[in-house]
Amino acid sequence: MTSDPAAFLARLHDYRRAGAQALRDSGADPDPILAEEVRAPGADQRYGVNLIACPPLPVVEAIAAIQARLSALEPGQYYYPASDLHLTLVEVCSSQGRDAVEQLAAAISQIVPDLVAEAPQAVLARPLLGYDRRACALNFVPADHGLQTLRAHLVAQLAGEGIAIAPRYPAQSAHVTLMRYLRPLTADRAGWVSVLESISAPALEWRIDSLWLTWGATWYGRTGRVQMRGPYALGGTPLSG
Template sequence: MAAQLEVLYDEINHRGRTALAAGREELDPYLAGRMVDSRAGLTLLGHLPAHVCRNLEFYLQTIAQLAPDQYYYPAQDMHITVMDLLAAQADFSLTAAQFDHYQRVVAPLVASTPPIHWRIQGLIVSPSAVMARGFYSPELADLRNRLRQALPAAGLKLTERYPTFSGHVTVVRFKRPLKESAALLAKLAAAKNLDFGAFSMHSLDLVVHDWYNHQITSTAHLPLAD
């Protein structure tokens, strides 16, 4: 699992570094204020413990010195996506009854899943964002596979944009052209294997939220197995 994740993260990082070196970073039009953002979706996600958020924030302060005009996720918004059940889209709508139906199907699957063990190590860059690499235990992959089987079997829509394999944490999104790309890339390269901490995840949240996990309109707290 770790080796496959290393390959995935290296591919993302190569694309990102190539784009930034050529001045072709992808700017978020919503964060830049050029578009009204009504996007939302239904997601199963996990939160980071305080010590990991603190370590990430500490290093991000040095990134912000080189790229001060970008969007930095507040600690309370940082998360790991287990699965986008209904991918975010404009004018998203989900009734309370529909949310409850998803919860009734998802909750037993989560409850039968042992705690998921994580290591957050290293920063990489995509053309549009800076991410922390997440490495996880096999329990997560098993839960994702069971969700893919159970939701359609229960007559529930699953609009996962692509089969989720990554376990990254998005920590910065680009909203303004970068002024010091070379220095930023050097700083990120220095953090390629920086250890931000390990932890065990004992619960997940089913949420209706915006693209940045900043506005949450519905939530259900789901414990994993003891």
């Protein structure tokens, strides 16, 4: 993950262009596992453990406005409820059995105060909608090296406790997923892409000053399938309220 905001933004624009072209050429790529989970809650058995940040109200409101615009054109897709919105800081493990995940979460819950005691805060800015054939997310550009440093700190602290992370892929972005495709597009592909490209988010700054430990069927962050513990203040500073 680059800590250069300009390089980060350039890569995000490349991702948007590639996503737009893929949607024009091939349409959406629906998620059959999510579709089954929506139809029969509990169907998804891919358990995991994560350290996440929950977005503040201005970010939640910005996402709700984007979702309203998208759902007016594609109401049949899956739009994340506000309670499920999150930014993954560290994916500790994914697609594991329930017992193994619960044991790991129990171990991490004992050391989270130590993990965050000297953890730096991070500032995100310049939100921009990102999209591909599978999903849409509100992406952020790190204001400096803070997010990269925070993630590296958490991984190093976990390693120091004998916990090696096993993510699906390296953390390369700062995003909050807000929609996933459940079915093929009903809207015209070109028209849908035009709407995606036209959406602009308000100028926002998000200071990540706390995190949560989550475990369960965390792939989609559905509140009913996930257990959460927190928030834990980064740097050990007590949280107000």
